Amino acid sequence: MSMNQLSQQGLIQDFYERHRAWLQSWLSRKTGSSADGADLTHDTFIRVLSQENAQQIVEPRAYLTHIAHGLMVNLLRRREIEHAYLSAMVSLGYGQEMATPSPEDYLLTLEKLLVVDQMLDGLPVKVRQAFLMHKLNGMTYPEIAAEMGMSVISIKKYIARALLQCAQVK
Incomplete structure (x- = not known):
């Protein structure tokens, strides 16, 4: 290892040692779980260290908080979707009258739901609502327009806007 690499490794180790405990404590409080706090801290530092300009961080805590917050939101969103999926399975009778899907099928379906969530993320509420009414409920444009109190042209x-958003995510 060259002197420059040793010096850089020392800077990274120092950065990690100075900020890890604080970040893990912050994340543990935010998530209510020390295990989640530890996992998210690890993921945050992996993200930071994979960036070329990690040594040029001016405000370390603000930078770490920004990255960690995004990872935490993703984790909580994934859990929310997973909970909704499990609730839907229970309400449909899975595990009682119907056979429970295999772990592989469960994970594949969950991943598909996460992709759909990502596709619809950022759309205004009315756009998302109209799209879901059309795709999930099979409603026609005039039916959606009547339900939402809008014109068919707006629907x-x-x-179209929702479909464009979906196409851009793929």
């Missing part, structure tokens, strides 16, 4: 534009 067409909303669904």
Whole structure:
């Protein structure tokens, strides 16, 4: 290892040692779980260290908080979707009258739900609502327009916007 690499490794180790405990404590409080705090801290530092300009961070705590917050939101969102999926399975009778899906099928379905969530993320509420009414409920544009108290033209534009968003994520 060259002197420059040893010096850089020392800077990274120092950065980690100075900020890890604080970040883990902050994340543990935010998530209510020390295990989640530890996992998210690890993921945050992996993200930071994979960036080339990690040594040029001016405000370390603000930078770490920004990255950690995004990772925490993703974790909580994933859990929310997983909980909704499990609730839907229970309400449909899985595990009682119907056979429970295999772990592989469960994870594949959950991943598909996460992709759909990502596709719809950032859309205005009315656009998302119209799109879901059309795709999930099979409602026609005039039915959606009547339900939402809007014109058919607006509903067409909303669904087109949602389809465009979905196409951009793929």
